[in-house]
Amino acid sequence: xxxxxxxxxxxxxxxxxxxxxxxxxxxxxxxxxxxxxxxxxxxxxxxxxxxxxxxxxxxxxxxxxxxxxxxxxxxxxxxxxxxxxxxxxxxxxxxxxxxxxxxxxxxxxxxxxxxxxxxxxxxxxxxxxxxxxxxxxxxxxxxxxxxxxxxxxxxxxxxxxxxxxxxxxxxxxxxxxxxxxxxxxxxxxxxxxxxxxxxxxxxxxxxxxxxxxxxxxxxxxxxxxxxxxxxxxxxxxxxxxxxxxxxxxxxxxxxxxxxxxxxxxxxxxxxxxxxxxxxxxxxxxxxxxxxxxxxxxxxxxxxxxxxxxxxxxxxxxxxxxxxxxxxxxxxxxxxxxxxxxxxxxxxxxxxxxxxxxxxxxxx
Amino acid sequence: xxxxxxxxxxxxxxxxxxxxxxxxxxxxxxxxxxxxxxxxxxxxxxxxxxxxxxxxxxxxxxxxxxxxxxxxxxxxxxxxxxxxxxxxxxxxxxxxxxxxxxxxxxxxxxxxxxxxxxxxxxxxxxxxxxxxxxxxxxxxxxxxxxxxxxxxxxxxxxxxxxxxxxxxxxxxxxxxxxxxxxxxxxxxxxxxxxxxxxxxxxxxxxxxxxxxxxxxxxxxxxxxxxxxxxxxxxxxxxxxxxxxxxxxxxxxxxxxxxxxxxxxxxxxx
Amino acid sequence: xxxxxxxxxxxxxxxxxxxxxxxxxxxxxxxxxxxxxxxxxxxxxxxxxxxxxxxxxxxxxxxxxxxxxxxxxxxxxxxxxxxxxxxxxxxxxxxxxxxxxxxxxxxxxxxxxxxxxxxxxxxxxxxxxxxxxxxxxxxxxxxxxxxxxxxxxxxxxxxxxxxxxxxxxxxxxxxxxxxxxxxxxxxxxxxxxxxxxxxxxxxxxxxxxxxxxxxxxxxxxxxxxxxxxxxxxxxxxxxxxxxxxxxxxxxxxxxxxxxxxxxxxxxxxxxx
Numbered sequence: 089x090x091x092x093x094x095x096x097x098x099x100x101x102x103x104x105x106x107x108x109x110x111x112x113x114x115x116x117x118x119x120x121x122x123x124x125x126x127x128x129x130x131x132x133x134x135x136x137x138x139x140x141x142x143x144x145x146x147x148x149x150x151x152x153x154x155x156x157x158x159x160x161x162x163x164x165x166x167x168x169x170x171x172x173x174x175x176x177x178x179x180x181x182x183x184x185x186x187x188x189x190x191x192x193x194x195x196x197x198x199x200x201x202x203x204x205x206x207x208x209x210x211x212x213x214x215x216x217x218x219x220x221x222x223x224x225x226x227x228x229x230x231x232x233x234x235x236x237x238x239x240x241x242x243x244x245x246x247x248x249x250x251x252x253x254x255x256x257x258x259x260x261x262x263x264x265x266x267x268x269x270x271x272x273x274x275x276x277x278x279x280x281x282x283x284x285x286x287x288x289x290x291x292x293x294x295x296x297x298x299x300x301x302x303x304x305x306x307x308x309x310x311x312x313x314x315x316x317x318x319x320x321x322x323x324x325x326x327x328x329x330x331x332x333x334x335x336x337x338x339x340x341x342x343x344x345x346x347x348x349x350x351x352x353x354x355x356x357x358x359x360x361x362x363x364x365x366x367x368x369x370x371x372x373x374x375x376x377x378x379x380x381x382x383x384x385x386x387x388x389x390x391x392x393x394x395x396x397x398x399x400x401x402x403x404x405x406x407x408x409x410x411x412x413x414x415x416x417x418x419x420x421x422x423x424x425x426x427x428x429x430x431x432x433x434x435x436x437x438x439x440x441x442x443x444x445x446x447x448x449x450x451x
Numbered sequence: 452x453x454x455x456x457x458x459x460x461x462x463x464x465x466x467x468x469x470x471x472x473x474x475x476x477x478x479x480x481x482x483x484x485x486x487x488x489x490x491x492x493x494x495x496x497x498x499x500x501x502x503x504x505x506x507x508x509x510x511x512x513x514x515x516x517x518x519x520x521x522x523x524x525x526x527x528x529x530x531x532x533x534x535x536x537x538x539x540x541x542x543x544x545x546x547x548x549x550x551x552x553x554x555x556x557x558x559x560x561x562x563x564x565x566x567x568x569x570x571x572x573x574x575x576x577x578x579x580x581x582x583x584x585x586x587x588x589x590x591x592x593x594x595x596x597x598x599x600x601x602x603x604x605x606x607x608x609x610x611x612x613x614x615x616x617x618x619x620x621x622x623x624x625x626x627x628x629x630x631x632x633x634x635x636x637x638x639x640x641x642x643x644x645x646x647x648x649x650x651x652x653x654x655x656x657x658x659x660x661x662x663x664x665x666x667x668x669x670x671x672x673x674x675x676x677x678x679x680x681x682x683x684x685x686x687x688x689x690x691x692x693x694x695x696x697x698x699x700x701x702x703x704x705x706x707x708x709x710x711x712x713x714x715x716x717x718x719x720x
Numbered sequence: 721x722x723x724x725x726x727x728x729x730x731x732x733x734x735x736x737x738x739x740x741x742x743x744x745x746x747x748x749x750x751x752x753x754x755x756x757x758x759x760x761x762x763x764x765x766x767x768x769x770x771x772x773x774x775x776x777x778x779x780x781x782x783x784x785x786x787x788x789x790x791x792x793x794x795x796x797x798x799x800x801x802x803x804x805x806x807x808x809x810x811x812x813x814x815x816x817x818x819x820x821x822x823x824x825x826x827x828x829x830x831x832x833x834x835x836x837x838x839x840x841x842x843x844x845x846x847x848x849x850x851x852x853x854x855x856x857x858x859x860x861x862x863x864x865x866x867x868x869x870x871x872x873x874x875x876x877x878x879x880x881x882x883x884x885x886x887x888x889x890x891x892x893x894x895x896x897x898x899x900x901x902x903x904x905x906x907x908x909x910x911x912x913x914x915x916x917x918x919x920x921x922x923x924x925x926x927x928x929x930x931x932x933x934x935x936x937x938x939x940x941x942x943x944x945x946x947x948x949x950x951x952x953x954x955x956x957x958x959x960x961x962x963x964x965x966x967x968x969x970x971x972x973x974x975x976x977x978x979x980x981x982x983x984x985x986x987x988x989x990x991x992x
Binding site for chain 3: 458459461462465466468469470471472473474476477480524527528531532534541543544545547548550551552553554555556557558559560561562563565567568569572597600601650654655657658660661664665674675678679682683688691692695698699702706
């Protein structure tokens, strides 16, 4: 990889008998925005704590800038963290909080003052230095926490569920700001979240973690369009996941009905899972539909309608459509071959990539 | 942290020397008679002597009455306080007397209750004539209750203050009137406070000796006075320790009965 | 109807407050009486205060009491704070048993504490007097300090210490610059409570003090047993003033330092 700043090699973490992380292997490129995405208890925060140095791996190696850092304590790593609860020191004001790291390192007073002012400016808290932490709103505390971390000019900034305590509107605003800040500073951000929308919106690269392993990693678009397995498809966005049989290359059977698709490289008649995103399904007339069914429910969500339809084989489909329909109406459902995404059971990420490469080259 | 192990050394020493050792010693001492022989006679004495048994019953009975009087006065006080604006300030006023040396408050009652003291002057004034107030059981219980009121008000007040106003509203919304709301919602939810209050009042009432001596007269009427008498007057430490062990057992019984009071929250069962 | 309800409860509260404060007011008022009994007020005089000031035995005892209180609460605060920090790091059963042991002296009746300490000191051969009283006061002040400091430590988010390490602090720096300042209000509150516990104690001191040494409470007890002496009233007026100042100091400290100042201080188990 071009500009590798950090690497995990076969990292395992156990607490007593409890395996929290198993065989974690990844590389982090400098200057990019990474997101570790997973449900709570998946192990994503543990990875962050290993990077920060609050915990040590049970086995495996962690490299930073080419050096093994397994035994380097947290206070000697060029990594800073924005904590979920911000962890601002309650007995210090804003400026004192931001200055803490510099003071510890013995930076000169005049320089501290200047750098604190710059950092506060970066997070748009100009002139808030003398405020008490208790006098700051949730969003402002968040910014103080970011300023306190970036003022130390870390090579990697870790953000642990950093936006989860904010309300929706503020969160969306902070997503944009964080992304801009990362571009401006040019340092690596590693962001931990359980919110898939947040991950898709901000990241260059997403790693999906579940059950102590990395399920899939890639750009947001790759992961959304080509989820590797049931978990990823289900976790990222909304989806219809249906069991199917791969009759031959480019032909999949769902509920006994055959459909053309764009996937290949599997064994004939292999049992697979098929993912179709609700927004890729269109409501049409009965005669134009590839599937026929009856509308069960319809919810208006502002941007679109969320519709459920059960087809004649009694399978229920989720459909997101900007057009309204009528509950109880008989409708057709149409979709294109490229809307069908086929997933093999237990396929690893490498196999998946190799298979994709094999038939995409053919075309 | 390595220095954390150092932190615990003085504290652990304290636990061993001043918590565990004295308790073990008082238990140990209770098996020795006045001339230093290992014996069970202290317990035998205690269990067969009508004087000791009567005194114990008396002590429990007094403690019960003191607790009851304190509770009856304190619950309404806590309830009313809780409905006042600036309730924290008023609560502070209730608590303030606890910061004044106990001896002084007791001493004030010697003056108030004396044969020619202010209470008797008042009684004469309204035509009831003067009475012997000092050195009676009633005056002893009154002063004890007086001393204990703040310790009963505080936990009850706290548990009342913890009750969310929306629970009261919910009860009214579901059709309960004020009295029903009180008996079915407020009272059960304040029980942890009541239990904590009873704990804080009953045990000290069993072991009182200073108020007993100054207000109740020079009589041995509580477990506390008996212990003091044996340790400091008759020098029979063995018997004193035996009564001490009885008192400790009584303490555990009370704590067991009012057990869950410590878990603040709502549930008592 | 609402108004009526308020007046009844107001009246009730007024009666309770009169009962609570009457004895204290009574003491203070008579301290300024020219007479020698608490029966009839004989006009304003400061003679009892003058008596008090020339009573060298009493002055010495006041001095002893203050020395004991200051020393005992200082030592208790140090040991108690270290204890609370140690308890914080324990878990499960160990933590529960430490907390129970900590509370033994809080719930034990004072007679039991006094009697058992008396046996303990006698067995060790410690001479009853200043040292035995000081050690006893330190012993019964430690648990209250732990109980005042522990909530502050628990309030401290574990990420605060992580944050300090993350920003480059060593363990000592994280402790001295983050943990210690954050729990300082609790430490002060513990010190103040210990101070008042010590100043107020009668029963334990009564058991472990020898013939040569006395504290204020013990002295008042022995004088009160001999009857009314308005010098005690003068003393109580002064002590009332000191108590007020202490309460004030305590509240200023807990308000100033505590973001959550719902701390209402009461001296549990004070009764004896």
